[in-house]
Amino acid sequence: MNHNVFWVAALLPALLPALLPALMTRCRADRSSDFGALTRKGKEWVAAGVAGVVHCGSTRAGLFSPTSNA
Numbered sequence: 001m002n003h004n005v006f007w008v009a010a011l012l013p014a015l016l017p018a019l020l021p022a023l024m025t026r027c028r029a030d031r032s033s034d035f036g037a038l039t040r041k042g043k044e045w046v047a048a049g050v051a052g053v054v055h056c057g058s059t060r061a062g063l064f065s066p067t068s069n070a
Contacts, residue, residue: 016049022056 023045026037042053 013049017051019050020052020054021045021050022054024056 023038023042026034026041028034038055042055045053
């Protein structure tokens with residue numbers, strides 16, 4: 001096993017509460033936005049325990065924190 005991969009895997013649970021991963025708007029083959037895929041990916045990250053997500057797509061770009069009152 002690559003030692004770098006081992007350390008990242010070992011530290012990831014401790015790092016998740018400090019992460020704000022960027023989400024891109026998913027697109028279908030016809031170039032239309034796949035908001036269902038975007039929502040699923042955001043929910044996966046939040047369920048994993050990240051501090052929030054940053055939407056870096058074509059619509060409503062901005063910060064979302066699962067603990068905010070917004």
